[in-house]
Amino acid sequence: LNRGCSGSIQNKTAFKFPSYRFTKLSLVGKSSLTHNVDHYTFALASENPLTQIPVTAPVLLKMPTGEVRPFTPIYNSDKTHLHFAIKNYNRSASGALSKVPVGSTDVSIAGPLPHIDLDNTEDKFKQVYLIGAGAGITPLWSFLNLSLSKPDSQTKLKLIYSNHCKEDIIFKNEIDELKKKYPDRFDVVHILNKEDQEADYTGRLNHEILRKEIDYVGPDAKVLVCGPPQFISMVAGTKRGPPFAQGKFGGALKEIGFKKNQVVKF
Numbered sequence: 685l686n687r688g689c690s691g692s693i694q695n696k697t698a699f700k701f702p703s704y705r706f707t708k709l710s711l712v713g714k715s716s717l718t719h720n721v722d723h724y725t726f727a728l729a730s731e732n733p734l735t736q737i738p739v740t741a742p743v744l745l746k747m748p749t750g751e752v753r754p755f756t757p758i759y760n761s762d763k764t765h766l767h768f769a770i771k772n773y774n775r776s777a778s779g780a781l782s783k784v785p786v787g788s789t790d791v792s793i794a795g796p797l798p799h800i801d802l803d804n805t806e807d808k809f810k811q812v813y814l815i816g817a818g819a820g821i822t823p824l825w826s827f828l829n830l831s832l833s834k835p836d837s838q839t840k841l842k843l844i845y846s847n848h849c850k851e852d853i854i855f856k857n858e859i860d861e862l863k864k865k866y867p868d869r870f871d872v873v874h875i876l877n878k879e880d881q882e883a884d885y886t887g888r889l890n891h892e893i894l895r896k897e898i899d900y901v902g903p904d905a906k907v908l909v910c911g912p913p914q915f916i917s918m919v920a921g922t923k924r925g926p927p928f929a930q931g932k933f934g935g936a937l938k939e940i941g942f943k944k945n946q947v948v949k950f
C-alpha cells in the first residue's frame with residue numbers, strides 16, 4: 685500500500701508500480717532550497733519524450749543503489765532539463781540521491797506514473813486552493829507557476845501551506861516574489877507549528893483554519909491537496925493505494941461544502 689504523498693511503501697505486495705523502462709539521466713546541478721531540501725537539475729536530450737511530462741504528474745527515479753521512489757518534477761519553462769525539489773530524509777532513496785555527485789549519469793527515470801491529468805485546467809477555474817504540507821508542495825508549486833504564467837488567466841490561487849517552522853518553508857523567497865508580482869491573483873497563508881512572525885497561524889492546520897481561509901466553494905472552484913497521509917485525511921479524507929488513487933472523500937473540505945470531483949489528492 686502506497687500511503688498518499690508520503691511515498692512510503694508500507695506493503696510492497698499490495699501495489700506494484702508497472703514495470704517501466706528506465707532511462708539514464710545526467711545530474712547537472714544541485715543547490716540547497718532549505719536545510720533539508722535540495723533542488724536537483726537533470727539534463728534531457730531535447731527530443732526526449734520526458735520533456736512532455738504533464739504538470740503535477742509524478743515519475744519514478746531509480747538511485748544508483750537500486751532504490752526507486754516517486755517524485756514530482758517541478759514546473760520550469762526550460763524544456764531541456766528536469767527539475768526536482770527533494771527532501772533528504774537521510775535514508776533510502778532520498779539519502780542515496782543526496783550522495784550522487786553533479787556530473788553523474790547513475791540516476792535513471794521512468795514514467796510518468798498514472799496520474800490525475802491537470803493539464804489545460806490551470807486557467808479554467810475561478811478559484812484554486814492549494815493546500816500543502818512540507819515537501820508536499822511540489823505538485824502545488826508546479827500548478828501555481830503554470831497558472832500564473834498564463835497571461836490571460838483570471839484564476840485566483842490561494843496557497844495554504846503548513847510547515848514545522850519557518851526554516852522548513854520550501855520556495856519561501858519565490859512565494860514572496862509571486863505574491864508581490866500577482867497581488868490580485870495569488871495569496872498565501874502560512875501555518876507554522878512553531879511560533880514565528882511569518883506564521884498566519886501557529887500550531888497545526890485544522891478544520892477551523894480551513895473554514896476561515898476558504899470562502900468560495902462554487903462549482904468553478906478546485907482544491908489540490910498534498911502532504912503526509914494524516915494531513916490529507918484531515919483535509920480531504922483518507923487516501924490509500926497508488927499515487928493516482930483518490931480514496932474516500934471527507935475531512936474538512938467535505939464539511940465546508942466541496943464535492944468529491946472538485947478535490948484532487950496527490
Ligand SMILES: Cc1cc2nc3c(=O)[nH]c(=O)nc-3n(C[C@H](O)[C@H](O)[C@H](O)COP(=O)(O)OP(=O)(O)OC[C@H]3O[C@@H](n4cnc5c(N)ncnc54)[C@H](O)[C@@H]3O)c2cc1C
Nearest residue numbers: 689690691755756770771817818819820846847848911914
Ligand atoms: C507520487 C509522489 C510524489 C512525490 N514527490 C515528491 C517530491 O518531488 N519531492 C519530495 O521531497 N517528496 C515527494 N514525495 C513525498 C511526499 O510529498 C512527502 O513525503 C510528504 O508530503 C511529507 O512531507 P514532509 O516530510 O515534508 O512533511 P512533514 O514535515 O512531516 O509535515 C509537514 C506539515 O504537515 C503537518 N501535519 C502532519 N500531519 C498533520 C495532521 N494530521 N493534521 C494537520 N497537520 C499535519 C505538520 O504539522 C507539518 O506542519 C512524493 C510522494 C508521492 C507519493
